[in-house]
Amino acid sequence: MTAAEMRAAEEAVFRRERQLDVMERAGAAVAREAARFATGRPVLVVAGPGNNGGDAYVCARHLRQGGLDVSVAAMGEPKAGAAAEMWSRWEGPVVSLYEARPRPMLVDGLFGTGMTRPLERGPRALLADLVTAADFSLSIDLPSGLETDSGADFGAPRVSATLALAALKPAHVLDAGLERCGHVLLADIAIPVAAHRRAAARPRLAPPGAGDHKYSRGMVVAVECAMPGAARLAARAAMAGGAGYVTLAGADPRGGGPDALVRTRIEAAEDLAELLESDRIASVVIGPGLGRERRSEALLKAALACPHPLVLDGDALTLLGRQAGRWLRDRRAPTWLTPHAGEFARMFEGEGSKIDRTLGLVLETGATVLHKGADTVIAGTDGAVRVLAGASPWLSTAGTGDVLAGLLAAQAARGLRGVAAAEAAVWLHARAASLAGPAFAADALVDHAAAALGECV
Numbered sequence: 001m002t003a004a005e006m007r008a009a010e011e012a013v014f015r016r017e018r019q020l021d022v023m024e025r026a027g028a029a030v031a032r033e034a035a036r037f038a039t040g041r042p043v044l045v046v047a048g049p050g051n052n053g054g055d056a057y058v059c060a061r062h063l064r065q066g067g068l069d070v071s072v073a074a075m076g077e078p079k080a081g082a083a084a085e086m087w088s089r090w091e092g093p094v095v096s097l098y099e100a101r102p103r104p105m106l107v108d109g110l111f112g113t114g115m116t117r118p119l120e121r122g123p124r125a126l127l128a129d130l131v132t133a134a135d136f137s138l139s140i141d142l143p144s145g146l147e148t149d150s151g152a153d154f155g156a157p158r159v160s161a162t163l164a165l166a167a168l169k170p171a172h173v174l175d176a177g178l179e180r181c182g183h184v185l186l187a188d189i190a191i192p193v194a195a196h197r198r199a200a201a202r203p204r205l206a207p208p209g210a211g212d213h214k215y216s217r218g219m220v221v222a223v224e225c226a227m228p229g230a231a232r233l234a235a236r237a238a239m240a241g242g243a244g245y246v247t248l249a250g251a252d253p254r255g256g257g258p259d260a261l262v263r264t265r266i267e268a269a270e271d272l273a274e275l276l277e278s279d280r281i282a283s284v285v286i287g288p289g290l291g292r293e294r295r296s297e298a299l300l301k302a303a304l305a306c307p308h309p310l311v312l313d314g315d316a317l318t319l320l321g322r323q324a325g326r327w328l329r330d331r332r333a334p335t336w337l338t339p340h341a342g343e344f345a346r347m348f349e350g351e352g353s354k355i356d357r358t359l360g361l362v363l364e365t366g367a368t369v370l371h372k373g374a375d376t377v378i379a380g381t382d383g384a385v386r387v388l389a390g391a392s393p394w395l396s397t398a399g400t401g402d403v404l405a406g407l408l409a410a411q412a413a414r415g416l417r418g419v420a421a422a423e424a425a426v427w428l429h430a431r432a433a434s435l436a437g438p439a440f441a442a443d444a445l446v447d448h449a450a451a452a453l454g455e456c457v
């Protein structure tokens, strides 16, 4: 939830409950986690002037009542409201942040969702030093110094763990927030949340039944052109992702690949158009290794004209560029775009967070967009958003995007649509990467996709 949505959810609760009681609950939740991590060590609680600081004073009180040695350092006294009341309920001394001495356990309650501008150099350096000197640091709601709605860096330290209150905010999963939050924990503080943006979750996929055959499970066509290896990776991933039948359409009928991979020879774009007339086809993937030549462009146009669900990746996206909206808006069959940051920038220039910009491209094209990266954002035409953060950074190797495109084509072929298909694909991709361990090549990623799928049926 964004800062504004969070405030609205809080306001709704405050209509039937005092803000003080909600803050007591939040502070108590933080204290529970802090005590768990402190394991008896001395604690320094740093508190800011707003409600994040209010939570911090509550936390400090609970930790001290629990028998821990607690000191509190403040940056600006709370002026009014619940935070000021919590400050007065803390009976110990409060030193200025500038006088704070590091302690083994640090609780960071300087700023949360109210951070509106970058932290100044002084407090930023002080906080960073205190975090570095601590054995363990726990941030309340957000590491102090992140823009809540985008995850942009406002000078936040990298802490050991962050306890998100009531709901995850975009900063927990996007941009600089990805690395600054450490382990992200979520506290239920009885503020009801209804979010149409969620973390990507493991899909539940139906295994084939007695009535299934290779066509009913979905036939995928992958289009091969300039770099055959890339299209082959996508085709193999479609097989591993559960498609019943995968055809690689290309100029060389004897190119490599597993025996189960069917090859269809296409010379010109007309051949592809003719192939794509078959109503046995359940989805098409084009773009991995497509190239940017005349022939590539002609093949892309044939694919765009087909009546089947279509996954557009790699060079297909670069070829569409700023014209993506014009080419796609009238397409009737489901379409997915899977840009990485560079391809995205070639198609669309938007403002705001990665979520906002991804939704912007959805609006522009009418397609489901899977915007890749360490913070993968999926957005659909109904406004639904899924974010997958924390996938293995070993995915940053050539060809893993081709594998994702193939996995997505397989989900489209099994009948999944929109965000659900993309969510299933990124989950399988991330899980396969985690099963593959360190330093894998994209080929090995494919080899683990079936095991990932096994966890979903």
Ligand SMILES: NC(=O)C1=CN([C@@H]2O[C@H](COP(=O)(O)OP(=O)(O)OC[C@H]3O[C@@H](n4cnc5c(N)ncnc54)[C@H](OP(=O)(O)O)[C@@H]3O)[C@@H](O)[C@H]2O)[C@@H](O)CC1
Binding pocket: 010, 019, 020, 022, 023, 026, 027, 048, 049, 050, 051, 052, 053, 055, 082, 110, 111, 112, 113, 114, 115, 116, 117, 118, 119, 120, 140, 141, 142, 165
């Ligand atoms: N409402 C509730 O009961 C509940 C709230 N909850 C908690 O409240 C948190 C949100 O609280 P919040 O809205 O008070 O904002 P918060 O993050 O404390 O900071 C605001 C202060 O910081 C200041 N400031 C901003 N940027 C600055 C900068 N760069 N450098 C210096 N100052 C800067 C800003 O000043 P101003 O911008 O007005 O100058 C203002 O004084 C939320 O994260 C959660 O922890 C939960 O417990 C649930 C119950």
Ligand SMILES: Nc1ncnc2c1ncn2[C@@H]1O[C@H](COP(=O)(O)OP(=O)(O)O)[C@@H](O)[C@H]1O
Binding pocket: 314, 340, 372, 373, 374, 375, 376, 390, 391, 392, 393, 394, 395, 396, 397, 398, 399, 400, 401, 402, 403, 404, 429
């Ligand atoms: N540092 C990272 N952490 C997690 N996932 C990453 C990281 N870097 C890349 N990825 C993922 O790896 C894949 C790379 O795709 P892409 O850039 O299209 O590669 P290629 O074009 O070589 O296939 C995407 O799914 C992306 O989300």
Ligand SMILES: [K+]
Binding pocket: 052, 108, 109, 110, 111, 112, 139, 140, 141, 142, 143, 144
């Ligand atoms: K904080």
